[in-house]
Amino acid sequence: MPLADRFLDIRRDPHSDELLARGGDSEAHSVLQRAGFSAVVRVHETYHRAPTGLTQDDETPLATDAVARLRAAGYHVDCDEEFDTDARPASHLPLGSSVAHLAERIRQATTTQEAADALTELTAAHDGILAALDDVLTATADFHDGLGQASDPYTARRLRYLADEHLRVIRSDLAHTRNTLADRHAPHPGRSTCTGEAPATERERSAVCACRPRRARSRPRRHRSPPD
Template identity: 80%
Template sequence: MPHADRFLTVRRDPHSEEVLARGGDPQAHSVLQRAGLVPVVRVHETYHRAPAGLAPDEETRLATAAVARLRTAGYHVDCDAGFETDARPVSYLPLGASVAHLAERIRTATTTEEAADALTELTAAHDGVLAALGDILAATAEFHEGLGDAADPHIARRLRYLADERLHTLRTDLCHTRNALADRHAPHPGRSTCTEQVPATERERSAVCACPPPPRTALAPPPAVAAGPRR
């Protein structure tokens, strides 16, 4: 039986008439956002709604697209009859998957050079991930400067502050970390690459590999018994 997080509902609320999607895990939430819905974070729940100000037929179109995308991703969706669809759109790996792959490279790195190579994709001065993020913040700030609402200039200034101060600090620290790792030229003492080869000098030919056994975890001593007065 599928896990409970694989079930979602997409329905029009009978009281508010809002199109609401409930349930799912973080991956499902990403699918809903890419379908055009807006997340609403509450104390005990995160659900998604259609953007404000849409006509009912446009809300139906978004909800139907969300149902199709969720089912393409393998989720079980219970929805209103008006949102039912047999469409299964082609799904592609999101851009974030490429960045997440860097974390996997670091988790499996066995030397400081390997870890530094992965961090370089983040910290490269011209075309690294953080440089691109800075460009995105700047472009979004420029977009808000011309929107015309009273709060838009404040949002633009906030975005530029994030790019110039917060992102700059993050980028500086990660660059320092990457450069320090590049200079160390050391294997990670807790990680090694197993070749699964038995050396010719090994007498026990039934051995699987020459890797040393993992260190045994020392058992914690039992708690001391509190001494009390004898009776």
């Protein structure tokens, strides 16, 4: 990780008087979002701002909380004097870390059954992660139905479209993949279980396991626009 990603500034812009946070990596951005900031994505920069409609009295505790959370996570934060604090709140693992753990289980899987077991947590019909995500999208759509602004019905339709089209395809494909893996009952030919220990018959008992750590692979995402 570049050292520059460990530094952030949280200050009021001298020209617009906006409360802005700049710098940091994706983890720092998550901390800022949980503290109440909103992300602004530009071509060459992602920064964060306070939500619109807040007074400066409202913004001060928001910024102070962000400074405290970031410093507790090990970031170096320069800030306006009014936001400086010695507080270091305790941090807790976010819900997303549980999903990330499933990816690690799949990376470490040596059999089709182990991979299928991990995917089951995503695809379980009643209480899987994707079923819960469907419920969140539907609840958010229902919330927008009666919110009152002209754009709210469109937002509700868009959220239902995401649940009914995109998420439905993901759930169906992953469930099929999970079932196919569960039926194969086969070891992965490119992976083996390694204890990291030398066998009792090995003359060089100080030998170190030479297995290479496996690397995660990522694939580009494609997006489709929802209908009007």
